[in-house]
Amino acid sequence: MNPSAPALQATFGNAIGRVVxxxxxxxxxxxxxxxxxxxxxxxxxxxxxxxxxVDVTAVEYRDRERALEVVWNLRSLGSRQDLRIxxxxxxxxELEVPSVTDLWAxxxxxxxxxxxxxxxxxxxxPDLRRILMWETYAEGYPLRKDFPLRGRFSRSEQVRQALNxxxxxxxxxxxxxxxxxxxxxxxxxxxxxARGQRDRIPNSE
Amino acid sequence: xxxxxxxxxxxNWLTTKLTSLVNWAVNQSRANSLWPMPFGTxxxxxxxxxxxxxxxxxxxxxxxRQAFSPRQSDVLICAGxxxxxxxxxxxxxxxxxxxxxxxxxxxxxxxxxxIFDNYAxxxxxxxxxxxxxxVPGCPPRPEGLLYGILMLHKKIKGEDLFDPTLRVxxxxxxTGLRLPPEQxxxxxxxxxxxxxxxxxx
Numbered sequence: 001m002n003p004s005a006p007a008l009q010a011t012f013g014n015a016i017g018r019v020v021x022x023x024x025x026x027x028x029x030x031x032x033x034x035x036x037x038x039x040x041x042x043x044x045x046x047x048x049x050x051x052x053x054v055d056v057t058a059v060e061y062r063d064r065e066r067a068l069e070v071v072w073n074l075r076s077l078g079s080r081q082d083l084r085i086x087x088x089x090x091x092x093x094e095l096e097v098p099s100v101t102d103l104w105a106x107x108x109x110x111x112x113x114x115x116x117x118x119x120x121x122x123x124x125x126p127d128l129r130r131i132l133m134w135e136t137y138a139e140g141y142p143l144r145k146d147f148p149l150r151g152r153f154s155r156s157e158q159v160r161q162a163l164n165x166x167x168x169x170x171x172x173x174x175x176x177x178x179x180x181x182x183x184x185x186x187x188x189x190x191x192x193x194a195r196g197q198r199d200r201i202p203n204s205e
Numbered sequence: 206x207x208x209x210x211x212x213x214x215x216x217n218w219l220t221t222k223l224t225s226l227v228n229w230a231v232n233q234s235r236a237n238s239l240w241p242m243p244f245g246t247x248x249x250x251x252x253x254x255x256x257x258x259x260x261x262x263x264x265x266x267x268x269x270r271q272a273f274s275p276r277q278s279d280v281l282i283c284a285g286x287x288x289x290x291x292x293x294x295x296x297x298x299x300x301x302x303x304x305x306x307x308x309x310x311x312x313x314x315x316x317x318x319x320i321f322d323n324y325a326x327x328x329x330x331x332x333x334x335x336x337x338x339x340v341p342g343c344p345p346r347p348e349g350l351l352y353g354i355l356m357l358h359k360k361i362k363g364e365d366l367f368d369p370t371l372r373v374x375x376x377x378x379x380t381g382l383r384l385p386p387e388q389x390x391x392x393x394x395x396x397x398x399x400x401x402x403x404x405x406x
Binding site for chain 2: 041132133134141142147148149150151154155156157158159161162163164165166167
C-alpha cells in the first residue's frame, strides 16, 4: 500500500472514499469537491511531492448503475511512487470536475482529450476545445457507452461534414494569430522565437 | 538509292494513325516517369518506404523522384487508413496536383476502411478522391505495391489522349461530395467493397 493513501485519509478525512490496492497499485477515490485540494496537497506537501501528472483519463462502465470515473495518474519522480486518484460522477448527470492545468501545465491537452472523448467539462480550463475530433464535430462523445461504434450520422453525412472542415481550423486562434502577424511582432520577440526560446511555462512555478 | 528502291518495292508496309503514334509516345513516357506523392498515414507507409528503398527500388519504374509536393507529382499513393480528419487534407492535395494525375489506394484500410469500421475512419478513400488502382493487403508486401504500379502503367498506356472526358477536373459540387450520398452509404457498408462491383475505376 502506498503510504500516501493513509496520509490522505488522515489529512482529508471524509473526503477520501474507498482506498483499493490492486496488483501493487494504490487507487484512492476522492469526493468531487475535494479533488483539487487533494491533488494540490499531493503535489506540494513535503514527503508526497507527486510532481509528475502521468495521465488524466476517464472510465465509463457497461453497468449503467456504475459511476463514470475521472482518473488522475500521479507519479513522484523523487520517491518513485505511483498513485491513482479517482472521482466518481453520475453518467447521466452533470459531468464537471475542476481543472488542474494550473498545477500541472501538462494537464491541458490531457483534459481536452477527456472532454473530447467523454464530454467531461473541466472548470477553469483555459482552452477547453476538442483535440482529437475536429471542433465542429457534432455526433457527440465517441467513448461514451451510448455512442454507436460507427457514429450517429450516415456515412455520406460524415464524409460531407469532414470534407467541409477547414484543416487550418484545428489550430487555436492564438497559433494562427502568431503565424499571420509574425512580421509585426517586436524584433526582440521574433529573435527569441527564432532561437526557439520560450518564456517560463505559465503556472508551473 | 538502291536501298530505297528495295524498300519501295517491298511488301513490308505498316500503316498507322498519327493519333496512335502520339498516344504511344506520350503514354509511354508518362507511364515510365510517374512521380509519386506519398500520402503515408500508417503501417502501409512502412511497406511503401521498403518499396522505395534499395532492395525493391521504386526507381526502377521511373519513380525516382518522391515529390512530397502535390504540384510536382503525378500519382497520389495513399498508404494507410484515412481518418475523417484527414479527408479534407487528401482532397486538397489531390486538387492541387496538376493533370494528368492518378491515385493508388494502398492497403485494405485506404481501399475499404479495413478493420476500422468505426466513427473516425473514412470507409475507402474513393468516397473522397477517385482511385485508379486498389492494392489489397494488410499491409501489402512491396511486391504487391509494385504490381499495383505496373497495373497503373498498363492502364496509362491504354489511355486515349484524345478522349475529352479523361482529364476533366471534377471538383466537389454543391453537395460537398464526390459521389451521390446513397452510393457513399452503400460502399461504406460492411463488406460494401466486395459486394459493390462498381468500385473498380
